[in-house]
Amino acid sequence: MNDETLMDVRELEVQFRARRGVARAVDGVSLEWRRGEVLGVVGESGSGKSTLARAMLGLVPSAAGAVELEGRAVNGKASLGELRRRVQMIFQDPYQTLNPRQRVGTIVTEPLIVQGVPRGEHEARVRRALEDVGLDPERFGGRYPYQLSGGQRQRVAIAAALVLEPEGLICDEPVSMLDASVRTQILAVLGELKRRRGLGLVFITHDLSLAWALCDRIAVMYLGRVVEQGSAPDVIERPQHPYTQALVTAVPVPSAGGGGRRELLSGELPDATAVPSGCRFHPRCPRRFGPCDRVDPPLIATGGSQLAACLLHDPALATEVQAARGD
Amino acid sequence: MSALLKVSDLRVEYRGQPIVDGVDLALERGEAMGLAGESGCGKTTTALALMKLLPPALKQSGAVTLRPPGVEEPINVGRRTEAGMRRVRWRHVSLVFQGAMNSLDPVQRVDAQIAEAIRLHESAGAKEVRARIDELLTTVGLTPALGRRYAHQLSGGQRQRMMIALALACRPSLVIADEPTTALDVTIQAQVLQLLESLRERLGLALILISHDLGVLAETCDRIAIMYAGRIVETGPVSSVFEAPQHPYTKRLLDSLPVIGGPRALGDPIPGGPPDPGEMPEGCRFRPRCPYAADRCLSDPALRETSAGHASACHFAPWSEWPAAAGAGSLEAG
Amino acid sequence: MSGEQAGAAVEVLAQPEFGDEPGTVRELLLGTWRGRFGLAVVALFAFMALFGKAIAPYPPDASSLDVLAPPSIHHLLGTTESGADVLSQVLVGARVSIVVGLAAAAISAVLGSTVGLVGGYFGGWTDRGLDALENWFLVIPTLPLMIVLARLLNPSLTVLIAVIGLTSWAGTGRIVRAQVLTLRERAFVERARALGAGDGYIIRKHILPNTLPLIFANTVLIVAVAILSEAALSFLGLGDPTRISWGTMLENAFESGAPSAQAWWYVIPPGLCITVLVLAISILGYLFEEHVNPRLREHG
């Protein structure tokens, strides 16, 4: 870690008791989130990305590992309280995220009350937060959530997160339920906040094109594990992990002629209670070879900013990889 | 060869409010047509209207004519009775819904549901039906054993494949797929889209693909129609529409979508949101959100052809050059 | 219905989010046929409960030699087996029914919502224990349980209220618990927790405000159940014998052979009062419930 680091996640594990056993939703994830940086966490449903977000804020108990805020471990009430003041969260469903019985003004004021901010500051800060997300405080302050559109709700949620003037914002699929034209509005708001306030974002999404447009760095998750991470252009333009490669090519491109060659994966994501042995991606991997079903690969530097958890990049196995390609 | 499907001036009203407002469409045999639009623009309603499946509260008018291969007389859907429509449905046109979980009867085995559809339209013996089901399942890439399962015992991708198998059960000439991949992850979506494409080639199916995802349509369809607030605002060959959009809505939408491989920045968003059916703006419905709006936009623009097969409902079309938009990048809430 | 939802057919049938539209209770009550009917009937019976004694043409238990007389100018609804005026008894009987209904429902609401709230919110063993208790009360046949309790105690209005209140809370508990469980998972509660809000704050500001409408709707339905229970217990001779209620009227009618005497004027009015009042209250309850519970909400 360095001075730039806002949060550090180390070997974090989160487990749930499921019907068929214990689901390892997050299974040893390490991440570094720097100040003012947009960190994308990309993955399909079931990859554990939302659980990771919640675990980062201590909303779900972690089984192992640590979360550090500026180098200090977050454990105990005081440090958790500090974390929750400085890092806020935005949720996916704009229809679920607001208390239907509270007015917009109340919703945005609530964090100030909870965190014990002096009453005199409330009005000015709420106004500023609402204006920052493009909502007129006079028009919207007295409305109930049901009087708002989906996009407006998500703006209110962002305002409520901003009102405490956090340094970081964890956004869990903030636009996945919005229509295309509204989606870009919200993303613009977030981008604007990053630019003007130097706000750091953790942007959790399944949509690679959004990550491409918005993120500085990207971590790709598969089945509770980060399989590749690096700067956004590197990861998306030169993906090193077969899963990332498939993911990138699977994204349909809205332009004449569509995208290029698709890399089709077989099968579907396995259950988190039954993680495959060895590399957890190997049953679906088009490039699996010899040791993949036995060796669980660590993140291996592949040059530049990138790390990939794939044996293809293990220098010790280079000959075998060569042989496999030869087949 | 005449068009497989011809829709003219299709209107659907709910409590006196227009939800679909004068839609014209034409589809050739074997052609794939994309229908794009945001939620609430009337694309699903249009799809259901084509099969006359709307709830009675939704009043439908306008002409829908089908000319399936091997049928002499064109089928006038608008005039058909419920009983008459039953012979058309699935035999000639079938449907794939977005939530495959909810599209299959949860307490009946899936093969029974396919068999039911087959028996309904053809007199086939039990063995014949069985063989046909196995063949269908193989066609969509499933093992025949999966037919003995219930919907909940299948994964999302398998369910969608099963739904496609059901749609193909009576060998229709047209399949309407309404957001067939929305609930799926990208890797599974890619599988399903691939399947649809290959089926279309092999069976000569015509396809109406409804989606909010322009990328999906760009990769799958020959032609595309963009809907906005109950109307088609632009239609044309995929290449032409994506390369040279002729309606500000299409243009702004495409500009605002981030594209992998494109610039690593967010485009300017379209301000505001789509109108309520009860409060439709006068004239062009996109006018309040349009940066190019002028006085003439207060009158209704007709869908006019700007080049071969490419039409736009904009008074200013054809656009040869798009000027820089005024008021772009506004953060005003939609 | 908002514009976003009015588009497609399936979307027309989609349900709006639950409880997201406060402040339309007035419209609910006055704007629908059912609401107006329910409100009018309840108002009528409330008036009877308050002023029944004053407007009754005779003292309700004043006997006369005119026994089991059919309706006439003097006795609009005829007389009882002791020559008392049926109309007067019906008017006076409203009070017991309504008092028992309200009081028992209040007990049941307080008990049920406390148990549901505590169990649902805190979860764990507390919840499992409370849930088992709830389950038990739900499964146990209520009337026999009430009978046993009422028989062991001496008949009085208080006993009646206590017995009904103590045996009918489980349904409320179950509903509140379910609601709290979903609320607990909703993003705005998670958001509040992410802010560092405590349990007390979350319950007060987020859980309760979103549960109260449901509790209210459910309590309205419990009032109806309590009125029926009071009537049934009274009919079985376990009511308060010193007070006239519709249940005791039916008991007296049955015991005194009104069916054989074809004394329909004695049998029909008390039963009809119970039925119409319970009907009206139930309709109001369903109306409220539909309003606050998404699963039940219908159009029109």
Add this chain to the structure above:
Amino acid sequence: MSGRWLAGKVAAALLTFAFVLVFNFFLFRVMGDPTTQLARLPQATPEELQQLRHNYGLDKPLMGQFVDYVGDTGRLDLGLSQRSRQPVWSEIKDALPWTLLLVGTGTLLATVIGSWLGVVAATRRGKRTDDGLLGFSLFTYAAPEYWIGIILILVFAVWIPIFPSGLQVTPGVQFSGFFSNAWDVAKHLVLPATAMTLMLLGQYFLIMRSSMVDVLTEDFITVKRATGLPWERVVRRHAVPNALLPLVTLSAIQFGAVVGGAITIETIFSWPGLGELSFQAINDKDFPVLEGTFLVFSAGVILANLLADCLYFYLDPRVQSR
């Protein structure tokens, strides 16, 4: 396929029944000292009371008494009726079939008619048929069943005397065969079963109606229509089986009400079942019988709930594979 779900249900039922036993034991011993109940004889001396306490094992410690109680209950020894001095179980045994007959007929008719009407109403939502059925069902739901019973007697046994209004069979008649006997019972069953049916009908109707309304808005219904299936068959083959599932669950909750109805209806119609037995026990303050009937009622409801769960398990494949 796994039976774990079902096993859980069985375990829950057993637990509930254990709870009933504990409750029963304490209720009748703590709230009312049975000796004072047992010996309402003015002449009873303290010695006799002591003897009585001893006879009933009431001088043992509470835990020992409870063990005895559970053991006795297990052997179906529910004590002696204070009134008839006969084993409570033998009285219950005599009454039980009649209650089952009445409750079974009523429940069956109410389920079949109620759910059928529910389907009719749901497919005609907002029409006059729907309004009428809704009004009728709400009315029968709100009306006390014993009131309906009395009116039935008034109309069909007194005013137009076409049905018997008391007992289960014409008393003291030698029947020529099984069928004439059954016919006589059936005649006696008409009015009480009608009252029972009317009492339950409303709930079943309302549940089925709303369940159908829910199901009819599901996508697969549209898909079935899209396959060209006639509306009738969509309803019958797809909507109804799905709508029946909530009916099964929710009707389990009804069993408690059924038992309550059995008490009042049997009393009105002198139907010699458990309900009438417990009504007599109320009047006679015959606590052993009251306790016994309560136990059997509870066990019956628990069992019925379990049966409903089994039925659900049988009908819903989603549960089976859990």
Add this chain to the structure above:
Amino acid sequence: MRLKRVWTVTGLLVATVALGVGVASAGGASGSKQGDSILKIGWAQNPSTINPYVGQDEEAFSIWAINWDLLVNFSPKDLSPTPGIAESWDISDDKKTVTFHLDPNAKWSDGQPITSEDVKYSLEVLGSKGALFTSYTDNITSIETPNADTVVIHTKRPDARIVGGLFIYILPKHVWGKVPVGDLTGSYKPELPLVGSGPFIVTDFEPNRITKMEKNPNFRGPEPKFDEIQFIRYGNQDAAERALQVGEVDMVPEVSAAGFARLGDQPNIETLRASSPAYTQMAFNSCSTKICPDAQYNPAIQDLAVRQATAYAVDRERINQIAARDTSFEAHGMLPSFYKSFYEVPADDYPYDPEKAKQILDDAGWQDNGDSPRTKGGQELKFNLYVRSESPYDIQAAKLVAEQAKAVGIEYDVQVVSTDKLYDLTVRKVNGKPAPDYDTFIWGWGGDPYDPSFLLSVLTTGEIGGSSDSYYSNPTYDRLFKQQAGSFDTAQRKGIIQRMVALTQHDLPYLVITYDPNLEAYRTDRVANVEPTCPEDSTGDAICDQTSYEPLLTIAPGSSSGESGGGGSGIAIAVVAVVVVGVGAFFVIRARRRRDSEPLELDE
């Protein structure tokens, strides 16, 4: 596919119910022989048990009185002693020994001879262990059986009840003597047929359904005209009365007051109103401070003027008319007119006279306060008046008493309580001494046929702590009670009893309101030869329930007897058929109509 399962399940349910009908009805199928003449009697309750050691209800007495003789029976005409098990008896000069002579040829229904051992067994064992019979034997010192046909009973004091009211059934020792006494007073279930000496014996007994009695082949008297009597339980009075109306039963021995008038108007139904040895009284707390130091009551109730004023203020006939619908008999003192050998209207009869009541209160210094209760010093004429919630008649009566007493300035606050509660209030004890907690209450007593001793005993000092609930204590009364008990001479005894009645009429521990009637109804087309006798010649009881079985020997099947009831079964069949056809037609029509019906309808 799944729907098939639903139908399977429904089918199973239908089958279960059908099986239920079969099984359940098979249980009640034990009918009677074809062609027999059966007297069907409907009543609200069957006896809970027919074991005389534990049975307590009136219905049980009705059965026993037919099944067994007493040592000395009662004449249905005037309730005087007539031969029972004993053919004749001699009374010794000191009147303390009575010798009974038995019929040497008399036999039990199972053919065994009836002997003096049976008598000795019954008097000794049933007379000491049967809860309801012990009071009759407290005077007996010894019983001798010199031979099989002779029984000698010795008593402490002369006791007229030995002849005129030894209300203990004579049971066959060879049946009952075998059973351990502990069982007899426990859960013993008597063997059927119930061996007896009366005209009919119990052959079938189902406590909650029916009691059947068939002719005793060895009965010594004339053969009954009916072959069988069935007592059918209907659970409630109204149902039994409806059964009579539709002809399902031939007779209802206890008709409600409401039913009495209604049934009287029916064709083919005759109603009878007989007097009975029971009354309903208003009791005043008469317990002296010496006996009951801790009693709770308003002392004003022990002011004779208050009680007398109450008596004048209460219109007993009006209570009868309203509460009993004019079926009871206005009471005149504490001896019911049923005891016609001893009855007379007493001189002090307190006719309804509110003016006189006021006068008495004025004279006694109770100040008139208009609508408020009268007062004197710190005392106020305000009393509680308890009644049992179980008795609508008592509640009615109490309300009327309160209404009428209020007019003269005495306030009775009617409090309805359960029987248990009222019992507890009256027998309350503090420190082992009686401490009744009431001012007044309304309840009733019922006595034995012929012998009034029990009813008279209730007001004796000796019964304090026993059956005395007014705690009345008067040495003169106690002396007279003993005197009458030892008097075998009816005329002499009547004189003594009348003096006792006069005493209580003056002191008023009880204000007896009505003599309770015995209301009966029977179908004239089914039952013939009814001679309403018991106890009067023309207006009495048709079967002399519980008192004498003799009327049962004379009544005979009527013109249309034997026709099973359940009137209108033909109509029922027709109705069912019409309904079935109608429903079927409805379905067919609907199915046709629906073929082209619209899909899902949505409301606008």
